[in-house]
Amino acid sequence: MGRTPCCDSKVLKKGPWTPDEDKLLVDYVQANGSGNWRLLPKLAGEARVRDRWVRAGLNRCGKSCRLRWTNYLRPDIKRGPFTPEEHKSILQLHAIVGNKWSMIAAQLPGRTDNEIKNYWNTNVKKQLRQGQAAAVGEQAALASLGGGAASCPAARHMAQWETARLEAEARLSLLSGTTSVATASVAASSSSSSTAAAGGAEAPPDIYLRLWNSEVGDSFRKSARSAAREDQEPANASDEAAPVSATFARPGDDSSAASNVTAAAAADEYQVFLDLAAEDFELFHGRHGGFPLFPAVDMLGETSLYTAFD
DNA sequence: AAAAGCTGCAACCGCTCCCAC
DNA sequence: CGTGGGAGCGGTTGCAGCTTT
Numbered sequence: 001m002g003r004t005p006c007c008d009s010k011v012l013k014k015g016p017w018t019p020d021e022d023k024l025l026v027d028y029v030q031a032n033g034s035g036n037w038r039l040l041p042k043l044a045g046e047a048r049v050r051d052r053w054v055r056a057g058l059n060r061c062g063k064s065c066r067l068r069w070t071n072y073l074r075p076d077i078k079r080g081p082f083t084p085e086e087h088k089s090i091l092q093l094h095a096i097v098g099n100k101w102s103m104i105a106a107q108l109p110g111r112t113d114n115e116i117k118n119y120w121n122t123n124v125k126k127q128l129r130q131g132q133a134a135a136v137g138e139q140a141a142l143a144s145l146g147g148g149a150a151s152c153p154a155a156r157h158m159a160q161w162e163t164a165r166l167e168a169e170a171r172l173s174l175l176s177g178t179t180s181v182a183t184a185s186v187a188a189s190s191s192s193s194s195t196a197a198a199g200g201a202e203a204p205p206d207i208y209l210r211l212w213n214s215e216v217g218d219s220f221r222k223s224a225r226s227a228a229r230e231d232q233e234p235a236n237a238s239d240e241a242a243p244v245s246a247t248f249a250r251p252g253d254d255s256s257a258a259s260n261v262t263a264a265a266a267a268d269e270y271q272v273f274l275d276l277a278a279e280d281f282e283l284f285h286g287r288h289g290g291f292p293l294f295p296a297v298d299m300l301g302e303t304s305l306y307t308a309f310d
Numbered sequence: 311a312a313a314a315g316c317t318g319c320a321a322c323c324g325c326t327c328c329c330a331c
Numbered sequence: 332c333g334t335g336g337g338a339g340c341g342g343t344t345g346c347a348g349c350t351t352t
Contacts, residue, residue, distance in 0.1 A: 015321075102339080102341085325339105
């Protein structure tokens with residue numbers, strides 16, 4: 001597009017940061033706050049000059065400064081291995097939002113998106129691969145014995161989650177383009193645009209739509225919006241329809257909708273979700289017994305969506 | 311003991327989104 | 332309304348440390 005580069009890569013330093021550079025960056029951010037990353041290297045250097053320090057300042061791209069600060073130098077970053085609770089949360093959240101690492105990180109205090117991304121790409125994916133390999137071996141063995149089709153619980157689980165998530169997104173998108181999502185998703189789930197899931201006025205709401213209106217969904221929505229934009233957004237429900245996957249700011253998301261769900265019901269739904277994730281956690285730790293096919297969904301009486309995996 | 315292979319993580323790259331003009 | 336620039340995000344890479352042979 002002919003856009004000018006954000007920095008001169010021939011002049012600016014790349015590669016690992018030195019302790020001196022770290023200190024320059026930390027000193028500057030602590031004194032002036034983060035933001036304006038493009039000017040930060042120059043300003044940080046000038047501050048040093050005024051203080052009569054010898055070094056010439058940060059010879060780094062502002063982008064690199066932002067990355068170093070947010071992923072490594074920020075004082076509230078938690079170091080060390082992920083706890084089982086964090087692991088569980090990552091599985092849950094990834095099932096809902098996919099590779100939206102920043103959104104997942106927003107739910108895990110002290111963890112950065114980069115850290116979670118690395119954790120996913122190394123640990124979780126590795127476990128998934130191992131599960132698939134084990135399933136292939138198991139399937140071959142069973143086939144040689146004339147047994148039935150075997151399956152990898154982990155692989156099936158991921159496919160199920162992903163499919164369900166995509167379906168929920170699709171339904172949300174459809175709903176956002178037609179009528180009030182709040183009414184459709186929370187009150188009765190009887191919208192015709194979600195007939196595949198609900199199938200009738202008496203059918204229970206889709207679990208993801210219900211989840212969306214629980215505290216988890218609320219938390220996501222909060223993290224997805226900047227404070228500034230929240231101030232500017234009108235309180236009514238006439239927002240333009242937007243893709244759910246892009247913003248997680250579901251149109252028509254207002255308090256009247258939330259009022260249709262009692263606090264107790266919301267807590268119950270959240271617990272159902274957590275219980276389901278607890279199954280996942282055991283599964284990823286080598287329990288290759290029977291795989292529960294969306295027990296939470298079954299509890300809600302909605303099974304038709306997911307039977308294709310059987 | 312040394313070389314080869316593997317793993318995990320920090321950092322970079324390129325793209326998209328958002329906002330100011 | 333269109334355009335340019337800044338900020339942020341996700342994907343990818345490179346390297347240091349560890350393990351295996």
